[in-house]
Amino acid sequence: MKFFIDTANIEQIKEANDLGILDGVTTNPTLMAKEGIKGHDAIMAHYKTICEIVDGPVSAEVFGTKFEDIVEEGKKLALIHPNIVVKVPMIKDGIKAIKWFTDNGIKTNCTLVFSAGQAILAAKAGATFVSPFLGRIDDSSWDGIQLIEQIVNIYNVQGYMTEVLAASIRTPLHIVRCAEAGADICTCPLPSILGLLKHPLTDLGLQQFLNDAKTMQ
Ligand code: G3P
Numbered sequence: 782m783k784f785f786i787d788t789a790n791i792e793q794i795k796e797a798n799d800l801g802i803l804d805g806v807t808t809n810p811t812l813m814a815k816e817g818i819k820g821h822d823a824i825m826a827h828y829k830t831i832c833e834i835v836d837g838p839v840s841a842e843v844f845g846t847k848f849e850d851i852v853e854e855g856k857k858l859a860l861i862h863p864n865i866v867v868k869v870p871m872i873k874d875g876i877k878a879i880k881w882f883t884d885n886g887i888k889t890n891c892t893l894v895f896s897a898g899q900a901i902l903a904a905k906a907g908a909t910f911v912s913p914f915l916g917r918i919d920d921s922s923w924d925g926i927q928l929i930e931q932i933v934n935i936y937n938v939q940g941y942m943t944e945v946l947a948a949s950i951r952t953p954l955h956i957v958r959c960a961e962a963g964a965d966i967c968t969c970p971l972p973s974i975l976g977l978l979k980h981p982l983t984d985l986g987l988q989q990f991l992n993d994a995k996t997m998q
Pocket residue numbers: 787807808809914916917948949950968
C-alpha cells in the first residue's frame with residue numbers, strides 16, 4: 782500500500798517526505814485555504830512547490846462544477862508539473878470531465894466518493910484514482926472500511942485499473958484496516974502516519990537496552 786499525505790502544509794509534507802516512505806500528496810480546497818493561500822498565482826505556485834518536494838502524484842482539486850470549467854481548470858493544473866493529478870468531484874459533469882481527461886492523457890482523482898456505485902462510475906470513466914471518504918462515513922455511523930473492502934473487491938472482479946485511494950483517514954488504525962482491506966493507497970494526515978510508530982513496549986524496551994548499553998561502556 783502506498784502512503785500519500787493529505788495536507789497542503791509544506792512543513793508537514795517535508796517532514797513526511799524526509800521519512801522516506803512518502804509516495805504522493807493529496808490536497809483539497811479546505812486544506813489549501815487552511816494554509817492561507819489566496820489567488821490563482823499563489824495556488825499554482827503552491828502546487829509547484831509541493832511537486833518539487835515530493836516525487837509522486839500530487840492531487841490538485843478543481844473549483845468548477847460545470848464540464849467546461851472543470852476541463853479548463855484541469856488543463857491549466859496539469860501544465861504545472863507532470864506529477865499533477867486533477868482532482869474532480871463525483872458529480873455528473875465531473876464524470877464527463879474525467880472521461881475527457883482520460884481520453885486526453887491527464888491523470889485524475891475522483892473525490893467525494895461515498896458508495897460502491899459511485900466508485901464503479903469513476904472506474905468506467907477511467908479515473909486514475911478513486912477517493913472513498915472513510916472517516917466521514919464513520920462519522921455518520923456507517924462502516925467506512927466495509928466500503929473500502931467492497932470497492933477493492935469490485936475492482937478486482939471487474940479488472941478495473943483505477944487505484945483505490947482511501948481518504949478521510951483519521952487514525953493509525955484506519956491505515957492498518959485499509960492495508961488489510963487491500964487499498965492501493967492511503968492518504969493520511971501526518972499525525973496518523975506518525976501514530977503508526979507508537980507502542981509503549983517499544984519505548985520501555987528501548988529504555989532498557991539504552992540502560993544496559995551504558996553499563997558496557
Ligand atoms: O482530501 C479528502 C479527505 O481526505 C478529507 O478528509 O478529514 O476532511 O474528512 P476529512
